[in-house]
Amino acid sequence: MTHPKRRHAAEQMALAAPPGALRVVMDPDPTGTPSVLRTALAAWDAIEDGATHQLVIQDDMLLSESFFERVHLAIDAMPDAALALFALWDSRNGAAIRFGAMAGARWIGAVNEYFPCVAIVLPRAVAEGFVRYGRERLGAWPDDILMNRYLRDGGVPRYVSVPNLTEHQDHGSISGNAFRGPRRSVCFLPEDRPGDEGRRLTGLTVLPFFKYGIARCAVRVAGPGPERWLHMDSEQYLRGLELPRSLFTPAGPEPDAPDVRGTWLTALAMGHEAARLGLDPDAPEAAGRTEVYAESVATIGAGGISNNSTEERIAERREALAAVAHRALAAGREFAERAAPRRPRRPAGLTVRGGASPLGEHLARRLADLTDDGAPDAVLDLTGLREGAPARELRIHVADDPRPYTLAVGEVYGPGCSRDTLIGRMVWDALRSQPVSVQGSPDAEVHPVYVDDLADAVLAVLRTRPTARSLTVADEKPVTLVDLANTVHAAVRPVPIRTDSSDAPDASAASDSELPNPVREFTEGIRPPGWSPATGHAKGLHAFSQWLAYEGTLLGVV
Known part of the structure; x- marks a missing residue:
């Protein structure tokens, strides 16, 4: 899917794909108000006779070397599922992918935010239904938020690839997203090889992420009632786990630097949750996923500062922040493995009317x-x-x-x-x-x-x-x-x-x-x-x- 301003990029992508795999679909109203959804609906509506699934990719994505092979294998393993092939480095789905990398999973169950639509596969009936759904809601929400709501309401299984099969190249945003800064994958390895597409991680309940310079946690409410998540600062979440306050200060150089502190708190919470889930990326059996895990950890700090940093500044800070993340992950795991059971969440004696x-x-x-x-x-x-x-x-x-x-x-x-x-x-x-x-x-x-x-x-x-x-x-x-x-x-x-x-x-x-x-x-x-x-x-x-x-x-x- 593309716009006349970027037609050349889309055509080059189609030419580089296997013959007949990709066709270019143009914005049907290129002089109108910019709308990703309008073009996306045209792309979903372009499904060929006899096709069981539709793949839609935006024109500024870079594909992995095994892209089409992994996509076909994933469809065979999950024929009824929606498959997202990209997640941003500062997103909640990105946080889930980091746990997936630890677990050696190839796909993670998507969590509740938007469903990434820059590179996505839908079963035929689901794609056709979204065209009807989206046409009734033009001008209301971005396509990725609408897609998440549509898939969730319809009970469609949703998964995101580990590592991602695409990377965003940031050729400039026609739809007005340039204010967000560089938008990169949580983990993109161009030479990742296909296989084990049935290995999935689902049911995550704690998602630490670093976004807009703030360390945050989304925490699943156990119930009763509908599925829902609480949104809180990571420091609050960690205090609730009764971590000693001394652990809140980053170990190593620059402990007072905002990007160091944000990376540290995020990875500290991630390490604690990994231990609770029984995940240890340093275990011998983890050798085959070392590169995936290392790349996903290296984007914690980079993604957290991306909204107000240049590409050059992010590259300059990436290595140091990755080292911070690894130290914090180890500290969080170590505390969780030796800590006593946590106290109840609600303060004793407090009732909320x-x-x-x-x-x-x-x-x-x-x-x-x-x-x-x-x-x-x-x-x-x-x-x-x-x-x-x-x-x-x-x-x-x-x-x-x-x-x-x-x-x-x-x-x-x-x-x-x-x-x-x-x-x-x-x-x-x-x-x-x-x-x-x-x-x-x-x-x-x-x-x-x-x-x-x-x-x-x-x-x-x-x-x-x-x-x-x-x-x-x-x-x-x-x-x-x-x-x-x-x-x-x-x-x-x-x-x-x-x-x-x-x-x-x-x-x-x-x-x-x-x-x-x-x-x-x-x-x-x-x-x-x-x-x-x-x-x-x-x-x-x-x-x-x-x-x-x-x-x-x-x-x-x-």
């Missing part, structure tokens, strides 16, 4: 992971945070104390939150490549509060038991609506910002109740002792956008 929700799960998990000695008996009431509640507040009822604590909050955002909020609507627009709309006066002030910071404020109250009963949880310096929109533009996707204040009330004359969140209740309130918000808006908005795209749409909170 309204906790049977994505927001409640994220708050409860953070409180559990950050509480070393158990919390006092208390009830955390989240009902005042629901949309439409008369006051945006959270109440804490501590045992043997008849008077609750009331925390006035601003605009809560982050994993677990809905798109139907002031911030949620902005992020939702940017995710779908729509202009971010500033509704109301651009100068109206907002007090964003990230989910993790809200949990930390609750923990501060439980630990200190302050005298004041009415507290405020918000940054002392509010942001304007237009500043917030600009941050969404920078952290989520660089879409246009649309302001229309012609019908908005004059901010200087409006009463507090007419503003998105009354400023007075925050500026005049007392904050929990020792607490201050620690999450920058850009970091929080990016994490929120990822959760909305991959989890929120499936859990019905959007």
Whole structure:
């Protein structure tokens, strides 16, 4: 699939393939609004009579030497499955591939984010169904997010190759993805030989990944209820495992360098989980997968800094960060192999009212992971945070104390939150490549509060038991609506910002109740002792956008 601007690259790829294996399919509306989905649907619709499967490749992919042989063998082994032949080095599927490399697997079960579509094989009936599905949703979501949702809803098995069979060559993005920086494979070995395509790894529940300079973990919720994942910082996850704090400092040179720390925390969590799964890449039987494992580990740090680094800078840091990753993997495995069983996740004595929700799960998990000695008996009431509640507040009822604590909050955002909020609507627009709309006066002030910071404020109250009963949880310096929109533009996707204040009330004359969140209740309130918000808006908005795209749409909170 290609665009007239890159027709030559597509034709060269087709000529290099076995005769008749590839044909060029052009964007049917090349002068229209750029749309990968529009061209993808034309490619899926071009399946030949008698074909059992359709392979679609974007024009800027480099194929491995054994590409077509491995694809045919994989189809024979998994005829009913969707097969992705590429995963980005900073993705959750990339994290799963690293565990697959340890296990000697040739394919991993895809995890819940997008399903990589730059090189993909679908069974005929699945491909034809996606054409119908996608045509009803043009202009809504990128093709890879739609594909994941379509395959998951249809119960189609989904796998990603280990190592990848393709590499992205970054010839420039027609669809507007250039802002992400270099986009490379988690593990591409051009000379990888075919065979053992039936060896698969599935059922992973912890995925440490380093993305946008932040070490993160996606953790599967055991249930009950639908399949879902919590999104958290790796440091929080590691604290919940009761790792000694001394292990959080990278061993070796440059321990304070952000890329070193991010790589270390990611690999530390990965090493701990590998030991739990019984995976040891240094075992004698691992000799045959050494190269695959080494390459997948070498891209942890490189992928983590790719969003704001040049190709030259990434190449310069790759070797040093790979060494950091190997040291951290060993440290994580060593701790897991000698550690005692972990304590329960939920702090002893803490009940969350309204906790049977994505927001409640994220708050409860953070409180559990950050509480070393158990919390006092208390009830955390989240009902005042629901949309439409008369006051945006959270109440804490501590045992043997008849008077609750009331925390006035601003605009809560982050994993677990809905798109139907002031911030949620902005992020939702940017995710779908729509202009971010500033509704109301651009100068109206907002007090964003990230989910993790809200949990930390609750923990501060439980630990200190302050005298004041009415507290405020918000940054002392509010942001304007237009500043917030600009941050969404920078952290989520660089879409246009649309302001229309012609019908908005004059901010200087409006009463507090007419503003998105009354400023007075925050500026005049007392904050929990020792607490201050620690999450920058850009970091929080990016994490929120990822959760909305991959989890929120499936859990019905959007």
